[in-house]
Amino acid sequence: MRAIISTGSVPTLCRQCDMHCGIDVHIVDGTITKISGQAQHPQNRGRICPKAPAARELVYHPDRLLTALKRRADNSFEPIAYPRAMVEIAAAVARIKQRHGARSLGVWTGEAIGFFQQADYARRFVHALGSPNYFSAESVCFASRYIAACLVQGFYTPVPDFARAKVIVLWGINPGITHLPYMLAIESALKKGARLIVIDPRRTAIATRADLFVQIQPGTDGALAWGLARGLIASGQYDHDFVTRQATGFKDFARMAHSFSPTRVAAETGVSPEALARIVQLMGAGRPKVVQSPGIALEHQVNGVNTLRAIACLTGLCGAVDVPGGEVCHQPPVLQKLPLYDSIPLDDQQPIGAGRFPILYGMRRECHAMTAIDYMLGKGDYPLRGLIISGANPVLTNPNSRKVVKGLEALDLLVVRDLFQTPTSKLAHYVLPAATFLERSELHPYPHLQRLVLTRKVLDTPEVTDEYTFWHDLAHQLGLGADHFPWPDETAVNRWLLSPSGIALSDLAAHPRGVVYGQTTYRKYRQRGFATPSGKFEFASPHLKSLGQPELPVYRFQGSAPAVGSEYPFTLITGARNRFFYHSRYHNIQRFRRAVPEPTMEIHPVNARRLGIHGGQRVKVVSATGEVEIGVKIMAANQILPGVLQIPHGWKAANVNRLTDDTDVDPIGGLPNMKVVRVRIEPLSV
Ligand SMILES: Nc1nc2c(c(=O)[nH]1)N[C@H]1C(S)=C(S)[C@@H](COP(=O)(O)OP(=O)(O)OC[C@H]3O[C@@H](n4cnc5c(=O)[nH]c(N)nc54)[C@H](O)[C@@H]3O)O[C@H]1N2
Numbered sequence: 001m002r003a004i005i006s007t008g009s010v011p012t013l014c015r016q017c018d019m020h021c022g023i024d025v026h027i028v029d030g031t032i033t034k035i036s037g038q039a040q041h042p043q044n045r046g047r048i049c050p051k052a053p054a055a056r057e058l059v060y061h062p063d064r065l066l067t068a069l070k071r072r073a074d075n076s077f078e079p080i081a082y083p084r085a086m087v088e089i090a091a092a093v094a095r096i097k098q099r100h101g102a103r104s105l106g107v108w109t110g111e112a113i114g115f116f117q118q119a120d121y122a123r124r125f126v127h128a129l130g131s132p133n134y135f136s137a138e139s140v141c142f143a144s145r146y147i148a149a150c151l152v153q154g155f156y157t158p159v160p161d162f163a164r165a166k167v168i169v170l171w172g173i174n175p176g177i178t179h180l181p182y183m184l185a186i187e188s189a190l191k192k193g194a195r196l197i198v199i200d201p202r203r204t205a206i207a208t209r210a211d212l213f214v215q216i217q218p219g220t221d222g223a224l225a226w227g228l229a230r231g232l233i234a235s236g237q238y239d240h241d242f243v244t245r246q247a248t249g250f251k252d253f254a255r256m257a258h259s260f261s262p263t264r265v266a267a268e269t270g271v272s273p274e275a276l277a278r279i280v281q282l283m284g285a286g287r288p289k290v291v292q293s294p295g296i297a298l299e300h301q302v303n304g305v306n307t308l309r310a311i312a313c314l315t316g317l318c319g320a321v322d323v324p325g326g327e328v329c330h331q332p333p334v335l336q337k338l339p340l341y342d343s344i345p346l347d348d349q350q351p352i353g354a355g356r357f358p359i360l361y362g363m364r365r366e367c368h369a370m371t372a373i374d375y376m377l378g379k380g381d382y383p384l385r386g387l388i389i390s391g392a393n394p395v396l397t398n399p400n401s402r403k404v405v406k407g408l409e410a411l412d413l414l415v416v417r418d419l420f421q422t423p424t425s426k427l428a429h430y431v432l433p434a435a436t437f438l439e440r441s442e443l444h445p446y447p448h449l450q451r452l453v454l455t456r457k458v459l460d461t462p463e464v465t466d467e468y469t470f471w472h473d474l475a476h477q478l479g480l481g482a483d484h485f486p487w488p489d490e491t492a493v494n495r496w497l498l499s500p501s502g503i504a505l506s507d508l509a510a511h512p513r514g515v516v517y518g519q520t521t522y523r524k525y526r527q528r529g530f531a532t533p534s535g536k537f538e539f540a541s542p543h544l545k546s547l548g549q550p551e552l553p554v555y556r557f558q559g560s561a562p563a564v565g566s567e568y569p570f571t572l573i574t575g576a577r578n579r580f581f582y583h584s585r586y587h588n589i590q591r592f593r594r595a596v597p598e599p600t601m602e603i604h605p606v607n608a609r610r611l612g613i614h615g616g617q618r619v620k621v622v623s624a625t626g627e628v629e630i631g632v633k634i635m636a637a638n639q640i641l642p643g644v645l646q647i648p649h650g651w652k653a654a655n656v657n658r659l660t661d662d663t664d665v666d667p668i669g670g671l672p673n674m675k676v677v678r679v680r681i682e683p684l685s686v
Pocket residue numbers: 017111141142171172173174175177178179199200201202204216217218219220221294295296297298301573575576577578579580581582583675
């Protein structure tokens with residue numbers, strides 16, 4: 001594990017989350033000694049979260065996997081040489097392919113390697129093999145936001161123009177913890193007088209800075225969005241010109257909005273008519289510089305896509321589409337494509353979940369991970385017998401963990417690439433040591449900055465393989481390499497990817513903060529229309545209707561306030577993030593564990609009192625799916641709504657995904673309900 005330089009510092013990007021902050025990796029005598037933020041980097045201006053410096057502890061961690069492992073009959077592991085493991089894995093893949101067909105094999109990538117280049121190697125491999133079955137963390141993340149925005153306006157903007165907005169609405173997102181660089185832009189807007197509205201059942205740090213904190217009942221955001229639409233339309237505070245010239249379906253949308261009276265909205269959401277009127281007033285006055293930023297909370301609801309569509313419609317009403325201070329349609333750089341969907345589409349091979357969720361498959365080319373578990377258990381149209389997972393830990397991160405375990409255990413071949421042994425890798429036949437982001441090199445575009453950056457390989461660790469090398473090696477073992485993985489290493493791939501861009505790899509290497517590849521332009525729809533079926537901004541979607549879904553972004557009540565005395569009287573939010581942990585990661589960083597030794601369940605003081613439980617006491621939390629035991633954290637009365645609980649995800653000790661249900665999913669996007677989980681509490685004696 002030698003650094004590429006002996007002493008000095010290497011500028012690169014942190015890829016421990018999707019923010020890609022600029023960092024400097026400081027090296028003394030070939031060893032990383034420190035990681036700091038790059039003051040001049042346009043993405044983060046020197047700011048970093050605690051996880052950036054922790055990357056040093058991670059790469060040198062004593063538990064790090066540095067050799068391939070093979071599981072023995074007694075479930076213990078023995079070391080195996082990497083070339084030998086690859087021969088055996090290739091033989092097992094070939095056996096399954098011969099016996100059951102290529103589609104009985106799948107690949108699954110996690111958030112740790114991102115949704116871009118590293119994940120695309122896996123996509124490329126599985127199609128080269130002849131299987132359409134690519135799964136990822138997208139089945140539980142991000143896809144709903146993308147789908148909803150694309151259905152309405154034909155594009156998705158991960159980073160809206162916060163800095164120039166006059167009104168910022170944060171719907172179920174906590175960017176100070178989860179999207180640190182957003183805070184630079186949000187703070188700059190606030191300094192210029194922008195108004196901040198935070199919509200959340202819990203008073204988060206950002207909520208305390210809001211002009212208006214709207215403490216909403218979980219799962220009811222759709223009703224609030226419709227109420228806001230009614231308010232904007234009824235008061236004439238919407239962009240008539242945009243709606244008339246650029247949109248379709250407005251009449252029906254306005255008719256449905258009319259049924260969301262302030263009293264109906266209040267009854268559904270708990271948001272008072274006064275607060276509703278105030279948001280309408282702020283959004284109306286701020287038009288068109290209105291940014292709405294929905295977080296994961298809106299995706300983890302069974303009405304997620306339609307709620308997010310309704311929110312996207314509000315952006316249209318505000319005329320905030322592709323304008324400065326609004327939701328800008330940023331162009332990506334022009335690069336070669338790694339996935340083989342154009343040359344080997346395999347759509348006729350019944351990609352898993354594509355029939356059930358044609359929009360998810362059609363727009364994201366994502367097979368549905370929860371449906372995959374059913375296929376592993378023999379309940380699909382054909383069997384799924386082999387799976388290669390890289391950078392994911394579905395036993396802790398996917399709903400209904402007990403079923404996930406059963407599914408993975410039923411496979412003939414499970415290969416897991418990770419940095420550490422995890423509850424998922426322990427079920428694998430082969431565990432392969434993976435490179436960290438500091439041990440590989442990839443392209444990263446920042447469309448909102450119109451910049452392309454090359455990350456640097458900082459450490460040379462011969463014991464581990466980077467993503468490209470792994471898929472390359474396996475493809476070559478299987479005789480697919482010459483056609484599909486001809487590049488000898490990731491540098492060669494990077495050069496090929498860049499070929500249509502007009503940017504040379506050497507340019508990127510010489511400019512660690514990246515090269516500007518384009519220029520942001522606005523209101524492009526005036527020339528090109530929208531990339532929707534009608535070419536218009538779609539308040540209603542005939543395409544969805546043709547698939548048997550409602551045409552309008554209807555609100556579906558999830559029953560957020562169950563009757564007292566029901567079997568599961570509490571509403572559990574799962575997975576609110578904290579600054580130290582990332583899903584199931586970093587629990588092995590000692591100083592993080594000292595700060596947060598164990599997961600706890602947040603509860604309102606009135607509920608705690610009624611149940612006779614005190615802070616720190618352990619309770620059993622029971623849902624229709626399963627149960628967990630966990631310590632209680634009693635919150636201040638204004639920090640969480642009564643009747644609402646919160647448990648973080650990713651912990652081995654109290655795995656909250658034992659409580660979540662893999663069948664309770666959004667009918668369009670397929671994302672699971674992880675935010676409105678019905679539970680009861682059983683106090684445990686101390
Ligand atoms: N430190 C850290 N950062 C992360 C991650 C991590 O694990 N750790 N994960 C990354 C990933 S992959 C993702 S997807 C993002 C997620 O980023 P965020 O979307 O910011 O996720 P959360 O921190 O869970 O914040 C969601 C908020 O929604 C609230 N909420 C829950 N239910 C509802 C509801 O029904 N309506 C509304 N309006 N609000 C609700 C919760 O109380 C919580 O405060 O974070 C990314 N960044």
